[in-house]
Amino acid sequence: MHGPDIQWYVILSALLFATGALGVMLRRNPLIILLSVEIMLNSANLLLIAMSRLHGGEDGQIFAISVMAVAASEVVVGLGLIVAMGRRNIELDVDKLRTLRG
Amino acid sequence: MANFLVWVVWFFAAFACLASALAVVSFSNPFYSALALIGNLASLAVLYLVLSGEFVAAGQVLVYGGAVMVMFLFVIAYLGDRTDESPWSGGPSWQVVGAILAGGAILAEVCVVVGLKAGGLLSKPQHIDRSFGSPEALGRAFLTDHLLAFEVTSIVLLVAAVGGVVLGSHARQETDARA
């Protein structure tokens, strides 16, 4: 393998995942939350690709492609919801959406 | 020599990756966050190339960067500039402290788990040939070993497309009603 060993990729992937998680937990704008979720998915993809390279099989890359497809679908639905919220002039702040309370 | 070059490239890409991820989380303007995410995706594509996943790298740029992010930017533009408070304002609250702790814990745990559980397997990278990561190899894998995953993914895409249309059509009916 050219370049860094697998540990570097593991650490990088973990850092990315933690960053994405922080974004989900700390931001109030649903758009930014969706972006953070994308970061988390990408970190997982990175690790998959790295492991695939380590083991010499394409299974990891297959999985990564599937993840990409699913992430795209999820973004479609999420953005559709956000647009619907915007159309109804609901404030784009997850702290204001409290009907789950109780 | 070539290895050294790869290391340099790797470092740049990794640095860009992390910086852009932090930028996504930190900017208060969602437009800037989206742009930062594009940067993140691009640096990830570079990393994929380093890992001999050419097709995946191409797919990443095309699908993520070309489609998903464009969609994001359209929506952000549509919804206007509703600035959000940056999370680093307002001092450390329960949520912030808890989030940082949880995030740090997950970070540590991922490293530890992978290290502990896969220890022996991580030390010997396999040799690969030129066709590793090529479209033919992936295509063959999709249609033979991972046919189920292929089909299921396509169904998921179909469902998402239908869902998007439905969500959008409601919106259109409303605007028609209001108009």
Next chain:
Amino acid sequence: MAAASWVCLLLPLASAIAIALAGTAITRRVAGYVSTATTMGAFVAAIVAFADMAGKGASHRGTATTSWTWLSAGPYHFGLTLLTDQLSIVMMLIVTGVGSLIIAYSVGYMDGEDEERRFFAYMSVFVFSMLLLVQGGNLLLLLAGWGMVGLSSYLLIGYYQERESAIQAAKKAFVMNAFGDATMALALFLLVQHTGRLDYAGVFAASPHGGAVANLIALGLLGGALAKSAQIPLHTWLPDAMEGPTPVSALIHAATMVTAGVYLIVRCHPLFENAYVIEDLAAGLGAATLLMAGLIALVQTDIKRVIAYSTMSQIGYMFVGAGLGTYPNAMFHLMTHAFFKALLFLAAGIAIHAVVGEQDIRKLAGVGKLMPFTKWVFLVGSLALVGIFPFAGFFSKDAIIASALDRGWYGDVIYVACLAGAFLTGVYAFRLFFIVFTGEPSAFAREHFHSHHGQEGPISMLWTVGTLGVLSVVGGLLQFAPIWHLLSTWLDPVDAPIAEATSAQEWVTSGLAIVIGLAGIAVAWAIYGAKRIKVPRSLPLFEKKFYWDELYDLVWYRTGDLVSRGFYALVEAPLIGGSITAVTGVVGLGSRELSVAQNGLVRSYALALAGGLAILTVVFLAVR
């Protein structure tokens, strides 16, 4: 003969059941006749059994018949066994004989209310229970009869249910007797543990000789005897038991039930002889009781209470006899006491019945002038009580006193106590006689005296009292200790005495007793009869019955009250109530605190997800 014993036992039971089942279909008179007839039938059956027994040789007289095995548990078998031997036949004759006379008396004495069907049923139950007690072939049946006579006593003392004082007295009697029952039961447990059986022959052969266990067994039995016979310290219920109708006082609390304690000691004398200390204790308590009761009787103003304390005192004599070991004399005194004490109660009952139920002797004063027959029979009873020759008490009481000399220095002390008691008996008995039956009638008596169709009372009352009067005169002739011993000879195979006075001692004692008794009578005459001497001021000690009631109230009631209040304050409210309150409080608190987490904020739910993921990863790492 065995059949006669069973008939004797079961007739009163049949009567009780019949009266109970007949309910309101019969009148009270019919109930009274049924009860009387069955008790008399039982008496006849007892005589048949006695005659049959007398025909056999002296050592073949006891027969035990078992109808079926009542209790069978592991190695222990207790049968429904009736033992008819010399001792039990004496008791059977007394119980059924005196009992039938008293029940016949009560047909005339009671008011005539329909409610009295219950009374006669209870009387029959009592007779049955007493017969079960004396005929029981093992200690288990004795205990059963023991408890049932306690029940009958409770029912009959509280017969006048509307009277608060009667109910309290009934409860008091029952509770004190329950204490005695408990000690007896404990003694029986020890016996079963150490001998494995409860029938008399087996137990007497196998029980331990001396040592702590024997003492405990005897002490437990003694506790029951003390409670039933109203001796110190379990005596306070007897005066209060006078709340019951007069026939009840006569039958249960004079003639039969209260003597069950004496019967117990005499029957179980081998067990007591194994524990000399306890036997001496019984004698000592009897002596103390006879003195104390005599002193209290000097100041009582209720006619029935005087006679009740007299009963307590005379049973003290019987306990002295049984405790010293002169069993036949104790039984003899039991028999004569049944006659004259029942006589005294029933005669007093005639007076009470004639003067609208009044029992205060100051109000009844002088009624003897209006009721000569009653006066004479009461005099006979009193003389028998004091023990003047030739009346019954003379023969029996002096024999007991004399035998005290056979027991060393302890017996000598008891001897003196008994003679002092004889003096007191003379004083209080004749105080009663002189106040109530001599002198001018009081205004109250004159005003409220009602004769019954020209006679002093209904005929049923008069003939029964007369019969008892005759028995009080001749009953003592059964045995004159220095000369002839019919009863002792009869009882000898069953209860050989261990203390016997010599002839000389008997004569001396008899002489002394007569002199002392007459002295007592003289003192009473001087104060109350001829009124030569002023009535001495009574001591509050005597009037307050030596403060026993106050002592028990302090020790048992107040302590129990304090303890229960303490438990309520310290345990019930904070611990038990508090624990339940704490449970609800904790649940409420916990749910209130946890509901903070349900705030509806998506971000905090995301944080919870991430935190949970972090924790679970650690858990899975640690476990696997």
